[in-house]
Amino acid sequence: MTVKITNPYFDKTxxxxxxxxxxxxxxxxxxxxxxxxxxxHDYETGVPITISPACCASVEFKTESEEDK
Numbered sequence: 001m002t003v004k005i006t007n008p009y010f011d012k013t014x015x016x017x018x019x020x021x022x023x024x025x026x027x028x029x030x031x032x033x034x035x036x037x038x039x040x041h042d043y044e045t046g047v048p049i050t051i052s053p054a055c056c057a058s059v060e061f062k063t064e065s066e067e068d069k
Contacts (some may be wrong), residue, residue, distance in 0.1 A: 003058040004041065005051060015043040020063050027053075 001020060004013045011064040018040050030053060038051040038059075051059060 001064065002062045003049075003051075003060070004060040005056055006060075007056050013039070016027055016040040016049065017043045017046075020061065023061060045061075 001017050002013055003019065005011070011065050023040075024037070024046070026035065030038065036052065036054075038053065040049040040051065041047070042049060053059060
């Protein structure tokens, strides 16, 4: 799955190890106020990626099947 993060000063796309189900669960926790950040891991390097949805203009998620289109 890939994640594209965009704001006025930053535009980057990551390939992440997490599946869409894990991301959906984390986003529901953010909506409920249980968490404030989305924690992912870069697929190639294993480097942690922390996303604060409040600080991003846009966060786009694409699964592998959507990327093939």
